[in-house]
Amino acid sequence: MERASLMAQTEAPDEVLLRRFGAGEAVAARELSERLVPRLLGYASRLLGDPAEAEDVVQEAMLRLWRIAPEWESGRAQVSTWVYRVTTNLCTDRLRRGGRQKPTAPEDMVGFADPAPGAEGVLDATEKAAALQAALQELPERQRQAVVLRHIEGLSNPEIAVIMDTGVEAVESLTARGKRALTAALMPHREEYGYQDD
Amino acid sequence: MTDLPENRKDTSEEKLEDLFAAARKAAPQPSEDLMARVLSDAEAVCLARATQTTQAGPAARFSLSSMLDAFGGWAGAGGLAAAGLVGLWVGVAPPETLQSTLGLILAGDVLSSDPGNLWIIEDTYLPGLGG
Numbered sequence: 351m352e353r354a355s356l357m358a359q360t361e362a363p364d365e366v367l368l369r370r371f372g373a374g375e376a377v378a379a380r381e382l383s384e385r386l387v388p389r390l391l392g393y394a395s396r397l398l399g400d401p402a403e404a405e406d407v408v409q410e411a412m413l414r415l416w417r418i419a420p421e422w423e424s425g426r427a428q429v430s431t432w433v434y435r436v437t438t439n440l441c442t443d444r445l446r447r448g449g450r451q452k453p454t455a456p457e458d459m460v461g462f463a464d465p466a467p468g469a470e471g472v473l474d475a476t477e478k479a480a481a482l483q484a485a486l487q488e489l490p491e492r493q494r495q496a497v498v499l500r501h502i503e504g505l506s507n508p509e510i511a512v513i514m515d516t517g518v519e520a521v522e523s524l525t526a527r528g529k530r531a532l533t534a535a536l537m538p539h540r541e542e543y544g545y546q547d548d
Numbered sequence: 549m550t551d552l553p554e555n556r557k558d559t560s561e562e563k564l565e566d567l568f569a570a571a572r573k574a575a576p577q578p579s580e581d582l583m584a585r586v587l588s589d590a591e592a593v594c595l596a597r598a599t600q601t602t603q604a605g606p607a608a609r610f611s612l613s614s615m616l617d618a619f620g621g622w623a624g625a626g627g628l629a630a631a632g633l634v635g636l637w638v639g640v641a642p643p644e645t646l647q648s649t650l651g652l653i654l655a656g657d658v659l660s661s662d663p664g665n666l667w668i669i670e671d672t673y674l675p676g677l678g679g
Binding site: 371374376379380383384387388391392395396401404405408409412413416417419420475476478479480481482483501502504529532533536537 | 560564565566568570572573574575578579582585586589590597598
């Protein structure tokens with residue numbers, strides 16, 4: 351906790367790094383990339399179901415960030431929110447261009463573990479993550495975006511509203527419906543995840 | 549969509565949260581190749597911008613600032629523009645006195661070797677100068 355607060359005090363905000371990059375300080379790009387790329391990759395992977403395709407999306411989103419850096423207006427948006435929004439739109443474009451509304455099927459996924467239970471019949475953490483991914487891909491696109499941003503990426507509802515270009519109430523509704531659908535999809539397998547009926 | 553009884557909602561929320569936590573831990577990490585591609589793009593954008601600045605920047609400064617300097621700054625350029633407008637006005641609709649003077653000059657009445665004739669012009673046609 352102390353370390354986290356110390357880092358928060360010493361780390362330059364994303365916007366400062368972006369401004370430094372826009373002013374020609376190329377080295378600022380490394381620090382900004384180390385912060386944003388892992389988050390964007392996790393998000394895009396969950397939307398697309400294919401980490402390799404997600405990498406291309408993240409590279410494109412970051413390229414757009416580099417290009418807009420000199421014109422970045424202070425207070426216009428959070429850098430992370432802006433680039434999440436670009437990533438969301440790029441993922442949507444890819445899914446629609448490929449004629450699909452859902453991510454890659456679980457059996458074709460690369461980078462996500464096979465959700466089949468282990469020897470003891472109980473899923474470990476990696477297998478749980480894969481099972482969740484399989485359930486996420488069954489959600490409608492907007493519900494999937496809202497649930498991933500809220501519960502895996504840990505963003506606030508107002509931030510998600512900006513990213514998804516909608517209102518906070520709509521985000522709350524999408525998240526609630528998405529979670530209900532996930533519960534319905536996962537509950538029949540709860541014993542495999544190591545949960546007993548209460 | 550399945551609605552759960554109230555007494556099972558809390559536990560199902562907890563179980564779902566456990567799965568979300570597992571997903572957060574299992575998030576894919578960027579490969580070295582991806583980071584290299586992203587940073588390479590950043591470097592290329594930075595380089596392209598620097599190149600544009602060195603190529604377009606001096607030319608833009610020359611066209612704007614050096615031209616103004618040549619005319620003595622904005623005030624000089626304004627004076628030049630005013631003089632141009634006056635010249636245009638004189639050419640299009642010359643004052644009657646100027647036409648008369650020009651006629652005398654062209655007729656050779658004024659251009660004599662006697663410098664005293666210049667005073668005739670001044671007294672006759674330029675009364676504002678104390679004539």
